[in-house]
Amino acid sequence: MHISHIPFTLPPIIYHLLEGKNTKNLLPGACWVWFLSLRQVLDFHHPHQLKEGLEGFSLDLPDQPETLEQILVDCRDTLKYGVKTAHPRFFNQLSSGLDLIGLAGEWLTSTANTNMFTYEVSPVFILMEEILLRKMQSIVGWSEDEGDGIFCPGGTISNLYSILVARYHFYPEVKTKGMAALPQLVLFTSEHGHYSVKKSAAVLGIGSENVVVVKCDERRAQTPSVTLLQGLAPFYVNATAGTTVYGAFDPLIAIAEICHRHTLWMHVDAAWGGGLLMSKRHRMKLQGIERACSVTWNPHKMMAVPLQCSVILVKKKGLLQECNQQGAEYLFQMDKPYDVSYDTGDKSIQCGRHVDAFKLWLMWKAKGSEGFGSQVNKCLENAEYLYDQLRRRTDFELVLSSKPEHSNVCFWYIPPSLRNVPPGPDRNSRLHQVAPQIKARMMETGTVLIGYQPLGSKVNFFRCVFSNPATQQEDIDFLLEEIARLGSDL
Amino acid sequence: MHISHIPFTLPPIIYHLLEGKNTKNLLPGACWVWFLSLRQVLDFHHPHQLKEGLEGFSLDLPDQPETLEQILVDCRDTLKYGVKTAHPRFFNQLSSGLDLIGLAGEWLTSTANTNMFTYEVSPVFILMEEILLRKMQSIVGWSEDEGDGIFCPGGTISNLYSILVARYHFYPEVKTKGMAALPQLVLFTSEHGHYSVKKSAAVLGIGSENVVVVKCDERRAQTPSVTLLQGLAPFYVNATAGTTVYGAFDPLIAIAEICHRHTLWMHVDAAWGGGLLMSKRHRMKLQGIERACSVTWNPHKMMAVPLQCSVILVKKKGLLQECNQQGAEYLFQMDKPYDVSYDTGDKSIQCGRHVDAFKLWLMWKAKGSEGFGSQVNKCLENAEYLYDQLRRRTDFELVLSSKPEHSNVCFWYIPPSLRNVPPGPDRNSRLHQVAPQIKARMMETGTVLIGYQPLGSKVNFFRCVFSNPATQQEDIDFLLEEIARLGSDL
The missing domain is CATH 3.40.640.10 (Type I PLP-dependent aspartate aminotransferase-like (Major domain))
Structure with a gap:
């Protein structure tokens, strides 16, 4: 392995090792994003389920050391039951993605431990x-x-x-x-x-x-x-x-x-x-x-x-x-x-x-100011794309009719049962239930993750945000199709 | 590379790659501590020296991306000009050492990025x-x-x-x-x-x-x-x-x-x-x-x-x-x-x-409560050893005469010129200069690092603290010899 591959290959190596696969033929770089896109965003379990211990994954703290094999199982399960915030279909938070140079920066920071x-x-x-x-x-x-x-x-x-x-x-x-x-x-x-x-x-x-x-x-x-x-x-x-x-x-x-x-x-x-x-x-x-x-x-x-x-x-x-x-x-x-x-x-x-500065410094070296600019532009283009899709569809409704200023796009999904209900308190109170119900199903299926909230007089609506430059238009199409699928019987 | 070697081999791998060495024959585990013990604690440069740029290491932020080769040089130099807090002869701060399982925990945490x-x-x-x-x-x-x-x-x-x-x-x-x-x-x-x-x-x-x-x-x-x-x-x-x-x-x-x-x-x-x-x-x-x-x-x-x-x-x-x-x-x-x-x-x-919890959780799994206990005991034994050495020597003076309660040991080095000066304001004001002078030389040589300060009516004295379980008695002997060597002409 040549030195120039470190920041690109280490994360896929960890993944492959944890999965017990051969690391020989790894493609650097794109692997990480690629493998994430094949996996679920999350594998949801309730607190009591995780606390009871799943398939040998116990959260309890021992008096005596555990074996190294067990430690590695623990590491694998920690990732397995966690949320893949780097997944291109994770739209839940303002922070998302996983920049490989940034990650290398964070690893070096931990190694310096100062x-x-x-x-x-x-x-x-x-x-x-x-x-x-x-x-x-x-x-x-x-x-x-x-x-x-x-x-x-x-x-x-x-x-x-x-x-x-x-x-x-x-x-x-x-x-x-x-x-x-x-x-x-x-x-x-x-x-x-x-x-x-x-x-x-x-x-x-x-x-x-x-x-x-x-x-x-x-x-x-x-x-x-x-x-x-x-x-x-x-x-x-x-x-x-x-x-x-x-x-x-x-x-x-x-x-x-x-x-x-x-x-x-x-x-x-x-x-x-x-x-x-x-x-x-x-x-x-x-x-x-x-x-x-x-x-x-x-x-x-x-x-x-x-x-x-x-x-x-x-x-x-x-x-x-x-x-x-x-x-x-x-x-x-x-x-x-x-x-x-x-x-x-x-x-x-x-x-x-x-030390929070080093990873930013290293990313700045690797992208230049212009690289950050393109990354931001791409996220805002994604927001415009979503906005355009939403305007075209009749099963969704935009919360704000004008174009997004940032990468936030807010919208309601209008399930079949509400499509012919006239605006008013009854529709509002039913619409208020829709986003939480779809979100709950979304967490069960784990295919995509997006947040919702009410704001002022507006009942629960989805908020999509883009900050992961790995997200592609097909991920946005998937988001809308998946919401429509999960809410089709509501 | 087998999965069970990850937490042990990754840090030496990084080091060896950065040094351009072959990674094939790495011994897991002990390598890290071993290689650190062979190196200086620090390679000191003044702020203006680092800011001017040393041998191609520029801190400036570019508009255009730099090459991957340059990024890796930057990583190597960042470690090179930093302080090796994991070095068994770094006694400067209450936090020191580098636990390999803890480091693996921190790396996994960064990878999860949530x-x-x-x-x-x-x-x-x-x-x-x-x-x-x-x-x-x-x-x-x-x-x-x-x-x-x-x-x-x-x-x-x-x-x-x-x-x-x-x-x-x-x-x-x-x-x-x-x-x-x-x-x-x-x-x-x-x-x-x-x-x-x-x-x-x-x-x-x-x-x-x-x-x-x-x-x-x-x-x-x-x-x-x-x-x-x-x-x-x-x-x-x-x-x-x-x-x-x-x-x-x-x-x-x-x-x-x-x-x-x-x-x-x-x-x-x-x-x-x-x-x-x-x-x-x-x-x-x-x-x-x-x-x-x-x-x-x-x-x-x-x-x-x-x-x-x-x-x-x-x-x-x-x-x-x-x-x-x-x-x-x-x-x-x-x-x-x-x-x-x-x-x-x-x-x-x-x-x-x-997420600061995971690395502690993983270390607890790997050591058990008892492992942490032994680690603490070892550090306090090191403090007692230093205390015993200081009591025996005439070129050092303890700040507190009784045994240390924790791993802190505070002492003055008495240089030759002060050994026959009677206690009093003159001796105090000269003794006050000794620790800063030795510390300045210590930073230049980079062989060991320890802190000093005045406290109340007590003039500048060294404070040694032990929290790195990798420190051995020979490192403590080295500390005292090195202080005596650096201060022999004072």
């Missing part, structure tokens, strides 16, 4: 993080002399950081004195914004009721009304670039204007939409993001980097460090022989921090 | 997490009908959770109303406790000045004085089981008594010391931990699980869920076909959450 707190123990990874953050800041549109950031364990923590540094920026005394020293803070997000804003407000001691939820029109946030600002201390607005369900983009320029006028911190939650900045064709959907004070961007979503890879970017340099540093002497000694400004661990709300 | 929010996308991993948490709770000493918990991105976040749920337990209105609705909260930790308690108090809006720092005697926390409690609202005490520098255990039973008397939340930060619970010989050092309301325990430290693997255990069932849930409908639908109490994602302050 921590992001100091340059001393992570010289290369710390620099890669800095270079990636700088690149992402310039893509957002910030100048060379502004911009800071850190990799975080997920988009919710990235959003938490944004509120944390915004609060510290306006009220630095909060760090030592706490909220008792502050006026009653209020922040804004939209009704389609991610729940992490409320969750973070609760964690930070601001209180979830002090999050003012701005109404949306059919698709996106209306600009927050200034009359809401009286009598309290508003300080922060979260604008969403790529909402979770609709994939909609809030009006960033209008929100930037309001934030400027009222001296509010403008955060853009581009966890899902940030990837579109990589595409020349789609990046104008985020126009205005350069005016944000902070940005959340999850490469593990639209850029298909393996989980977890999320970033918080902060325009004001040094703020993260000032806000979070506690200067522990056992870790951040000032008398080290190198430039200790590279000991970035005290910028973080964590102490130990997993 | 997320911990719902049973729907992580059926097996969610159950493994539950079973591990249950096991760890029973080892802590909690009964079957109490105990909850979650895997977190590091010990600092685990400690943050403990304060978060304690606050919610006493003042549930904080979730919606924020700190404005609460009295002035105060919490306690010791001067040797981890800085994460102050960091978390800042994040949570309590304020770092409202952390009362309890004095320590030479080694461990004195019990907090009740006179400190007047006029404010004390609610939480952090007791440390295994302090970062000395590895000391706070008097848990006395602290439990005080917490009981004053209705305070007792948290035990056993991030570092928790591993000793696995050893029949050492677990009595944590007596009283069963009375804690919450416990932080990092298997990635003393149990040598690959980074990151940290747990917060909470005695009161349901509290994590109540404290953190926001019930997002797109993710946590109630009309799913399975028991949705297994959708544990809303217990978390994250949304997406990396």
Whole structure:
């Protein structure tokens, strides 16, 4: 085996070994995607079934070591009863796919087994993080002399950081004195914004009721009304670039204007939409993001980097460090022989921090910025294809009639029994049952996986999202046929 | 290659391929440790050197894809210029080593590339997490009908959770109303406790000045004085089981008594010391931990699980869920076909959450509880060996004269020029320079790595910690000889 084949052949090797097959004639690269496409997306079992132990797969923890043979059976069964998120027919989550270079990056990261707190123990990874953050800041549109950031364990923590540094920026005394020293803070997000804003407000001691939820029109946030600002201390607005369900983009320029006028911190939650900045064709959907004070961007979503890879970017340099540093002497000694400004661990709300930068760095090397752009374009083309198919069919109904902005496409399946029922509460309450019933059957058959939810006054509908560049048009055709098949008797 | 060799041979294969060697005659297992022992711990370069690009290793991100050959050179160089934390002579951090089964677990986790929010996308991993948490709770000493918990991105976040749920337990209105609705909260930790308690108090809006720092005697926390409690609202005490520098255990039973008397939340930060619970010989050092309301325990430290693997255990069932849930409908639908109490994602302050449970589960299968116990015993034997060597030598001085409780051993090297200088401020200020100078030379030679810091009135001293079971007595002998060699002209 030549070195150049490692990142391509290792995953199929694992699979073949686990299946007991010969590895000699493996084709590199395409194998992995190919074999996944032949398999089920999942092999569903209820919690009690897995806990009882299936065919020698026991989850219990022993006092004595088990044999190596048993360990390998355990590994095989863990994969077998899991969900194949890399399957081209897995449409259930914003993160999907399995980039082979990204996977190789994650394997190398595990092998290096180090921590992001100091340059001393992570010289290369710390620099890669800095270079990636700088690149992402310039893509957002910030100048060379502004911009800071850190990799975080997920988009919710990235959003938490944004509120944390915004609060510290306006009220630095909060760090030592706490909220008792502050006026009653209020922040804004939209009704389609991610729940992490409320969750973070609760964690930070601001209180979830002090999050003012701005109404949306059919698709996106209306600009927050200034009359809401009286009598309290508003300080922060979260604008969403790529909402979770609709994939909609809030009006960033209008929100930037309001934030400027009222001296509010403008955060853009581009966890899902940030990837579109990589595409020349789609990046104008985020126009205005350069005016944000902070940005959340999850490469593990639209850029298909393996989980977890999320970033918080902060325009004001040094703020993260000032806000979070506690200067522990056992870790951040000032008398080290190198430039200790590279000991970035005290910028973080964590102490130990997993290396999430390397896999993104390696993928960037392997694809180039342009490769990420094409990948994003392909996912959005898939969304348009699905949208076109849905418009053509009479057994499906689109939730939003206009073309998708991101790769989210939302729709109802209308089963035979509802096709002639007039719109109204009766049809709605029956339609509300359809998606959960089909989803339950889908999990049993395991051929495809897609999510559903209600939103506002809209009853349960399917949300299809594309972030796996391995998905082809035939997978999309299959999805619709399979939903129709599973719901044909409803 | 037979299936049973996978977890053992893959890391050496990667190494050999990267070095261009033949893989045919590889010995499984021991190879990895063996090859590491032959290599340097690090090959130090300053940030500007790495950023300028060394022998074709450029950190810059391209627009166009690079060749696969270049990607592989990049991988090799990333490992080359990194730090070998698995090296038996890496004593720099509480986490070290590289367990091969743990590594295999991490590789499988990356291959599965899924997320911990719902049973729907992580059926097996969610159950493994539950079973591990249950096991760890029973080892802590909690009964079957109490105990909850979650895997977190590091010990600092685990400690943050403990304060978060304690606050919610006493003042549930904080979730919606924020700190404005609460009295002035105060919490306690010791001067040797981890800085994460102050960091978390800042994040949570309590304020770092409202952390009362309890004095320590030479080694461990004195019990907090009740006179400190007047006029404010004390609610939480952090007791440390295994302090970062000395590895000391706070008097848990006395602290439990005080917490009981004053209705305070007792948290035990056993991030570092928790591993000793696995050893029949050492677990009595944590007596009283069963009375804690919450416990932080990092298997990635003393149990040598690959980074990151940290747990917060909470005695009161349901509290994590109540404290953190926001019930997002797109993710946590109630009309799913399975028991949705297994959708544990809303217990978390994250949304997406990396799978950290599997590698620990797999290691537990492979070692059994007893295997972890022996591993811990071996590390503490290494500490005793070092302690004995230091007592015997005249060129070293112990910081604490009594035997180590954990695997931390703290000492000064006394260079020739200081051996006849009487104790006093002059000697202290010169001794303070010794460890940083030796450490700087150590980083240049790259033969061994150990940390240092001052603490309280004690000037810079080395702290050796053992968590890598691959370390042998000869590595310890080497450490002392190397320090003496590097400092012989000081």
